[in-house]
Structure formats: C-alpha cells, structure tokens
Amino acid sequence: MTELSQLTLVEAAAALRTGECTSVALTESVLDRASLTEASVHAYLTIDRQGAMAAAEASDRRIAAEKPIGPLDGLPIALKDNMMTKGIETTASSKILSGYIPPYDGTVVKLLREAGAVFVGKTNLDEFAMGSSTENSAYGPTRNPWNLDTVPGGSSGGSAAAVAAGSALAGLGSDTGGSIRQPAALCGLVGMKPTYGLVSRYGLIAFASSLDQIGPLTRSVQDAAILYEAIAGHDPHDATSFPGPAPSGTERLGAGVEGLRVGVVNELSGEGIDDEVLVAFRTTIDRLANAGAEVVDLSLPSTATALSAYYLIAPAECSANLARFDGVRYGLRVDGSTVDEMMSLTRAEGFGSEVIRRILLGTYALSAGYYDAFYGQAQRVRTLIIQEFATAYEQVDVLVSPTAPAPAFELGAKTQDPLSMYMQDICTIPSNLSGHPAMSVPVGLSASGLPIGFQVMAPALGETVMFQVAAAIEALSDDIGRPVLEVVAS
Amino acid sequence: MPIDIDIAHVAKLARIELSEQDMASYRAQLGVILDHAAKVQALPTEGVQPTSHPLDMVNAFRDDVVTPSLDRDEVLSQAPDATDGFFRVPPSLDNE
Numbered sequence: 001m002t003e004l005s006q007l008t009l010v011e012a013a014a015a016l017r018t019g020e021c022t023s024v025a026l027t028e029s030v031l032d033r034a035s036l037t038e039a040s041v042h043a044y045l046t047i048d049r050q051g052a053m054a055a056a057e058a059s060d061r062r063i064a065a066e067k068p069i070g071p072l073d074g075l076p077i078a079l080k081d082n083m084m085t086k087g088i089e090t091t092a093s094s095k096i097l098s099g100y101i102p103p104y105d106g107t108v109v110k111l112l113r114e115a116g117a118v119f120v121g122k123t124n125l126d127e128f129a130m131g132s133s134t135e136n137s138a139y140g141p142t143r144n145p146w147n148l149d150t151v152p153g154g155s156s157g158g159s160a161a162a163v164a165a166g167s168a169l170a171g172l173g174s175d176t177g178g179s180i181r182q183p184a185a186l187c188g189l190v191g192m193k194p195t196y197g198l199v200s201r202y203g204l205i206a207f208a209s210s211l212d213q214i215g216p217l218t219r220s221v222q223d224a225a226i227l228y229e230a231i232a233g234h235d236p237h238d239a240t241s242f243p244g245p246a247p248s249g250t251e252r253l254g255a256g257v258e259g260l261r262v263g264v265v266n267e268l269s270g271e272g273i274d275d276e277v278l279v280a281f282r283t284t285i286d287r288l289a290n291a292g293a294e295v296v297d298l299s300l301p302s303t304a305t306a307l308s309a310y311y312l313i314a315p316a317e318c319s320a321n322l323a324r325f326d327g328v329r330y331g332l333r334v335d336g337s338t339v340d341e342m343m344s345l346t347r348a349e350g351f352g353s354e355v356i357r358r359i360l361l362g363t364y365a366l367s368a369g370y371y372d373a374f375y376g377q378a379q380r381v382r383t384l385i386i387q388e389f390a391t392a393y394e395q396v397d398v399l400v401s402p403t404a405p406a407p408a409f410e411l412g413a414k415t416q417d418p419l420s421m422y423m424q425d426i427c428t429i430p431s432n433l434s435g436h437p438a439m440s441v442p443v444g445l446s447a448s449g450l451p452i453g454f455q456v457m458a459p460a461l462g463e464t465v466m467f468q469v470a471a472a473i474e475a476l477s478d479d480i481g482r483p484v485l486e487v488v489a490s
Numbered sequence: 491m492p493i494d495i496d497i498a499h500v501a502k503l504a505r506i507e508l509s510e511q512d513m514a515s516y517r518a519q520l521g522v523i524l525d526h527a528a529k530v531q532a533l534p535t536e537g538v539q540p541t542s543h544p545l546d547m548v549n550a551f552r553d554d555v556v557t558p559s560l561d562r563d564e565v566l567s568q569a570p571d572a573t574d575g576f577f578r579v580p581p582s583l584d585n586e
Contacts, residue, residue: 239550242547312530333571339581347507357516361520
C-alpha cells in the first residue's frame with residue numbers, strides 16, 4: 001500500500017472502511033511527514049497534534065462501533081489560518097493577530113468538524129490573504145515542495161504546500177483573486193473556487209467581502225468535489241449566502257466530455273502567458289477535442305480590464321474590512337496618549353507592507369471625490385464582465401484558460417515589484433469579479449519539473465458540469481505524481 | 491504619468507502612522523498601481539449598473555430569533571485591555 005500520507009481522500013476513506021488502516025494511523029502518518037518536511041517547507045503556522053490525535057481516536061471509535069460515517073470522517077485536513085478555529089490560534093499570518101484565540105468556529109470549520117474531519121493545523125498564507133506567493137507572511141515564507149527555491153503560490157500557499165508535501169491529505173483555502181487556483185497550479189493540485197455565495201464566509205477573516213470564497217485544495221478532482229459538497233450550503237450567519245441548494249460536485253464525474261462545448265478565452269490564453277504553459281494548455285485542448293468536446297475560440301474583451309477593476313475593488317473592500325484591527329478588541333496594541341494615536345501606531349506596527357499598500361490604495365479609491373471615478377467605475381466594469389460571460393455561456397458549457405501565467409517562480413523574484421506579482425492573477429480574477437465557479441487541474445510538468453495548471457470556468461451554479469470537465473481532463477492527462485522532496489529529520 | 495496622491499492625508503484617513511521615508515515609497519508605488527487601475531475609466535459604462543453581489547439576489551436575512559451570543563468573558567479575554575466587562579482605550583480627546 002502507498003504511504004498513508006500520500007493517499008487521496010477517497011483512497012483513505014476506503015482504507016478506513018475496510019479496516020486496512022485507522023484514522024490514528026493516517027493522522028500519525030501526516031504528522032510524521034510534517035515533522036520531516038516542515039523545517040524546509042513551512043506550510044504550517046500551528047500544528048495541533050493533540051487535537052488531531054483526539055479527533056482521530058474519536059473517529060476510530062465511531063468506525064469500531066459501526067456508526068454511519070461520512071466521506072470525510074477520520075481524514076486529516078489542513079485549514080488556512082484565516083479561518084476561525086475555536087481555541088486554536090488564528091493569525092491570518094499577521095503580526096496584528098499574533099496570539100489571537102477565536103471564541104468560535106467558522107461555519108466551514110464547524111461543518112468539517114461535524115463531518116468527523118481531523119484538523120492537522122493552521123496553514124501559512126500571505127498576510128490577510130493578500131499576495132500570490134505566501135512570501136507576505138509575518139511568520140516567514142512557505143516553499144514549494146516541487147522545488148524549495150520556488151514559491152508555492154498564494155495566498156493559500158501553506159495549504160497547497162501541505163497537501164503537496166504530504167502533511168495533510170487535503171486542505172481548505174480561500175480565493176479572492178485566484179488564491180486557491182494559482183497555488184493549486186503551482187503545487188500540482190486540484191484547487192476549486194465555488195460560485196460566490198455557495199460556501200459561507202462566516203468565520204473567514206474578511207479581505208474583500210464581495211469576492212472572497214472558501215474552497216478545496218486536493219490531490220484529485222473527486223476529492224475536490226467531495227470536500228466542496230461538505231462545505232457548501234446556505235448559512236443564516238452569512239447574509240450573502242445563496243438560499244437555494246448547492247449544485248452537486250460528484251454527480252457527473254466520469255461522464256466524459258462528449259458533446260460538451262468548451263470555449264477558449266482568447267484574452268486569457270495568449271499574451272503574457274509562458275510558452276511551456278501554452279503548450280500544455282493547447283495539448284489539453286486537443287485531448288478534449290479528441291475525446292468528443294466541441295472546442296470554440298471566444299473573445300471576452302472586458303476580461304483584459306479585470307485586473308485593473310480588481311485592484312480598485314479588492315483594496316477598497318479590504319480598507320473597510322481591516323478597519324476592525326485597531327487595537328481595541330483583540331490582537332496587538334501599541335500604547336498611545338489618545339485613542340487615535342494608539343490606533344495609528346498599532347496599525348503601523350501590526351500590518352505588513354503589502355497590507356498597508358492595499359489599505360492606502362483602497363482608502364484613496366473610496367475617499368471623497370474619487371469614489372465614483374474609481375470604485376464606482378470598477379463595479380460597473382464588473383457588470384460588463386458578467387454580461388460578457390453570460391453571452392459566452394449561451395454558446396458554450398464551460399470556458400477554459402491557463403490558471404497561472406507561468407510555473408512557480410523563485411522566492412524574491414517579484415517582491416520588489418507589486419504590479420508584476422499582481423499579474424499572477426490575470427487568468428483567475430475574472431471569475432472572482434463575476435462570482436462564477438472556477439477550478440485548476442494539473443495537466444503536466446515544465447521542463448524543469450514544475451507543475452502546470454489548466455483552468456475550467458463555469459456559469460453561476462455550474463459546479464456540476466465544471467467538475468465533469470475537470471474530471472475528464474484529469475483522466476486525459478498524464479499523472480504528474482508527487483513531488484520528490486529531500487527531507488532531513490529535525 | 492503616474493497619478494499623484496496626497497499620501498499623508500490618505501494615511502491619516504486609514505489611521506496608519508507612517509515615516510516620511512515610507513510615505514515617499516508608498517506614494518510612488520500607489521501611483522504606478524493606480525495608473526494601471528485607471529484603465530477601467532477608458533471603458534464606456536454609461537447606463538451600466540454597478541455590481542455588488544455577483545448573483546441576482548439581495549441580502550439573505552435570517553429569522554429574527556434570539557440565540558445565545560458569544561461568552562462575554564471569553565471575548566474580553568482576547569482584548570489588549572479590558573475591565574469590568576468593557577474594552578478599555580486611551581482618552582479620545584487630548585486633555586492638554
């Protein structure tokens with residue numbers, strides 16, 4: 001049998017049911033793996049060994065008592081550290097929340113806990129999820145298990161690196177402009193952002209409320225579908241939560257792509273995209289066509305403006321959301337003689353430079369005299385993008401593009417030039433602005449052995465067909481395997 | 491030409507104390523980013539409604555039922571300074 005820490009969720013769940021292994025053994029396996037890999041990868045900010053082992057023992061007791069168990073019972077999962085976990089430190093990788101212990105579980109955490117999942121720990125991210133490399137963490141960067149000189153992507157780079165390295169079987173991330181899909185692409189995983197409103201944001205530390213969405217990072221499309229189904233659904237605690245039923249993720253897995261119409265978005269599949277990524281993309285398109293899909297080229301001109309609109313909308317919303325970190329109710333406080341001075345000193349000390357940059361940008365874009373020219377106009381551009389997508393989906397079932405413009409880059413390569421870092425998200429941002437679901441599937445390795453991702457986008461509530469196409473791509477692609485990581489016992 | 495912003499004013503609005511050196515660096519970086527972001531202004535959007543929620547829905551309010559709230563002491567235990575069930579902060583006004 002394969003090393004337990006390398007199993008998919010589906011394989012591990014089957015092994016638990018047949019008695020081939022226990023949840024305790026699975027959990028020990030990922031914890032042992034973490035003790036080997038963490039010194040070099042640094043995927044986690046907090047590992048909750050005690051809590052994980054207790055949850056695993058409880059799961060094994062349920063199995064021994066032959067109680068009905070769900071598909072995630074007993075499986076070790078990593079949580080991005082911007083999700084509230086009762087009693088476990090939650091920092092969003094910011095110094096301003098150092099030592100913060102939440103008094104409640106976020107809704108996704110509660111749902112997974114009830115499903116019997118085992119939480120290995122809290123993973124590293126770009127501070128408050130702002131970044132594309134996980135280098136903007138106040139607690140040091142995470143490295144890509146495929147090549148330790150490169151970044152894992154971001155902002156959910158910790159969860160992605162944990163799953164790739166074997167220190168969790170699956171992870172949760174959050175995606176505001178590509179923060180699940182881009183690290184999935186760079187770490188050779190499946191990463192999925194659901195339709196906005198399908199997964200509750202209650203207990204997710206807010207970055208840009210109209211864009212943020214939680215989703216899975218996994219080793220297979222089926223795993224992603226299962227984890228998505230476990231966290232989706234209406235939540236009375238989130239006023240933006242979709243009140244209807246969530247579409248199935250698993251229903252049409254294995255149904256193939258015969259007769260489906262696949263649209264290639266021209267604006268996202270040429271200029272600015274690395275040659276190797278384009279070759280892998282085109283190869284996959286050919287495979288889809290050979291498997292019976294009808295491939296059409298489409299133009300969505302507004303998507304070319306998506307990055308610009310995003311860098312007004314996201315900072316504007318972040319500047320409002322992060323106003324709550326003021327040294328009054330939780331986290332860091334730097335003393336001052338007045339409350340104003342205390343707040344200004346606390347925020348200067350507690351926030352990192354990328355967060356300050358975006359707060360300033362957003363404050364400016366929302367300030368008197370500029371609101372309509374910047375934020376208002378960006379929200380109208382968003383409407384244009386949605387209308388273009390709607391027209392496109394009259395002709396096709398799904399849209400496709402590369403996920404990230406290039407494979408993983410070296411640490412430090414883009415930290416001095418914010419705009420070049422922002423360009424990482426050119427292909428992923430349109431789906432956040434439109435609120436549509438999108439996911440990344442690994443389709444190959446570059447010449448230097450780094451993973452390349454392929455993005456599938458679908459209309460609102462189109463998860464079922466999106467997973468169907470993603471599963472077909474997975475079946476048609478060569479298995480990239482797992483990273484070979486040189487580790488030393490610490 | 492990059493957009494020139496009054497960075498000291500913006501930093502004050504955002505309640506972030508910045509050194510002169512930091513202000514100069516943020517002013518330059520924000521100018522470049524805003525220059526790129528200002529491309530949205532080139533698109534014709536007359537008569538286009540702004541989008542706030544991407545799905546065609548309004549707030550999903552929950553039923554107005556009283557439920558237990560978070561434990562006060564547990565919440566206050568995370569505050570930098572709390573006393574007698576309140577958050578404690580420095581004075582709002584500078585009293586000479």
